[in-house]
Amino acid sequence: MSGTTATTAREVAEEVLRPKAQEIDRKRRYPKEGLAALGKKGLAGILIPAAQGGLGGTLSDLAQACEALGWGCASTAMCFLMHACGTAVIGAKATAEQADAWLKPAAKGKALATLAFSERGSGAHFYAPEISAATKNGSFVLSGRKSFVTSGGHAALYPVLVNASGEPGLDVIVVTPDLPGVGFDGTWDGIGMAGNSSIAMTLDDVKVPRANIVGAEGDGQSLVFDVVAPTFLIGLAGVNVGIAHAALEEAAEHAKARRYPTGQTLADVQAIQMGLADMSIAVEAARRLLREAARAADAGEATALPLVMQAKIAATEAAASVTERAMRIGGGQAYSRSLPIERHWRDARAGAVMAPTNDVLREWLGKILTGLPLF
Numbered sequence: 001m002s003g004t005t006a007t008t009a010r011e012v013a014e015e016v017l018r019p020k021a022q023e024i025d026r027k028r029r030y031p032k033e034g035l036a037a038l039g040k041k042g043l044a045g046i047l048i049p050a051a052q053g054g055l056g057g058t059l060s061d062l063a064q065a066c067e068a069l070g071w072g073c074a075s076t077a078m079c080f081l082m083h084a085c086g087t088a089v090i091g092a093k094a095t096a097e098q099a100d101a102w103l104k105p106a107a108k109g110k111a112l113a114t115l116a117f118s119e120r121g122s123g124a125h126f127y128a129p130e131i132s133a134a135t136k137n138g139s140f141v142l143s144g145r146k147s148f149v150t151s152g153g154h155a156a157l158y159p160v161l162v163n164a165s166g167e168p169g170l171d172v173i174v175v176t177p178d179l180p181g182v183g184f185d186g187t188w189d190g191i192g193m194a195g196n197s198s199i200a201m202t203l204d205d206v207k208v209p210r211a212n213i214v215g216a217e218g219d220g221q222s223l224v225f226d227v228v229a230p231t232f233l234i235g236l237a238g239v240n241v242g243i244a245h246a247a248l249e250e251a252a253e254h255a256k257a258r259r260y261p262t263g264q265t266l267a268d269v270q271a272i273q274m275g276l277a278d279m280s281i282a283v284e285a286a287r288r289l290l291r292e293a294a295r296a297a298d299a300g301e302a303t304a305l306p307l308v309m310q311a312k313i314a315a316t317e318a319a320a321s322v323t324e325r326a327m328r329i330g331g332g333q334a335y336s337r338s339l340p341i342e343r344h345w346r347d348a349r350a351g352a353v354m355a356p357t358n359d360v361l362r363e364w365l366g367k368i369l370t371g372l373p374l375f
């Protein structure tokens with residue numbers, strides 16, 4: 001299972017994602033063809049159970065697929081990851097009707113999912129949304145604004161995090177863009193992940209059928225921490241290992257190709273050799289930690305939670321440092337944007353500030369290490 005999923009993801013990354021990555025970045029356009037190819041190959045169903053037409057994959061499968069896709073095109077990989085998170089959260093508690101209406105088309109790549117969790121106010125603390133949902137005539141009525149919604153305006157399924165019960169507690173309600181009052185605002189202008197359309201979603205008195213809630217009222221807390229958090233952290237770590245690996249390869253290729261009039265190449269310079277060595281250690285260490293974290297999470301081991309947090313921090317910080325070093329090896333050519341290295345550098349800046357952010361994860365890890373409660 002793992003081998004097949006990872007191999008398919010690598011093939012799509014090589015054949016479809018990588019050849020288009022520069023153009024998607026430059027034009028800041030949504031990576032439709034990459035997502036369509038992933039749907040065609042069945043990867044859109046990576047975390048959807050086989051009974052609903054998916055691959056029934058594991059977090060280890062997700063880690064390897066995201067690594068391959070992050071290597072090919074980080075924008076496409078982010079949209080794919082948010083789709084995987086969206087389908088995982090729906091699938092965790094889907095009723096038979098929800099599975100038929102949402103998961104079956106999602107598994108075929110016909111309905112793209114994402115997460116609409118973040119808000120301007122709650123920021124890094126997305127698990128404390130300000131949007132609440134009133135109940136009126138048998139519907140939830142949602143008003144407010146979600147920020148940074150990846151695939152905003154392109155996705156078909158938006159699990160929105162709210163407090164519907166009015167009690168302390170969280171709820172995940174699936175909003176579809178056909179509902180009156182749903183809108184999207186702005187265009188994505190982030191320094192990296194240029195194609196991923198992380199824009200604001202506006203909800204203006206949107207009446208959502210009560211049947212669109214995932215699980216029962218108040219289930220949102222466990223959906224966020226038991227389903228979304230491990231899926232997102234492992235997938236994002238994979239995307240970042242892929243970005244770091246791509247930057248290492250580009251830097252090594254540039255070092256071999258860049259020749260001085262003396263006949264010496266950059267690869268002949270010892271400082272460059274040592275830089276590449278350090279980069280390879282960072283990539284491999286992050287990759288190994290991620291695979292162990294995903295394995296432990298799949299096995300339900302008690303140490304999985306801190307490992308998953310460590311893996312996200314290690315992978316995103318490896319991507320940041322490896323791409324920084326790659327920029328130096330690429331020199332003026334990297335800076336002048338004639339090499340793809342600067343795209344990897346920009347793409348690698350997102351990981352640390354994506355929630356749970358590395359700062360917040362460090363705080364949680366410290367609490368785990370000292371036996372304190374997380375909240």
Ligand SMILES: Cc1cc2nc3c(=O)[nH]c(=O)nc-3n(C[C@H](O)[C@H](O)[C@H](O)COP(=O)(O)OP(=O)(O)OC[C@H]3O[C@@H](n4cnc5c(N)ncnc54)[C@H](O)[C@@H]3O)c2cc1C
Nearest residue numbers: 115116117118123124148149150193198353354355357359
């Ligand atoms: C490319 C991209 C795609 C995204 N896609 C999605 C998506 O699809 N769906 C979605 O819901 N969200 C998405 N997000 C949002 C993301 O996950 C974060 O929630 C968001 O970036 C937080 O931004 P903020 O500036 O408001 O954070 P702030 O809360 O303002 O935090 C700013 C900084 O302060 C630090 N900080 C805050 N509180 C603490 C603390 N207690 N201790 C230590 N440090 C702290 C943070 O670590 C951070 O570095 C995306 C973001 C990006 C960049």
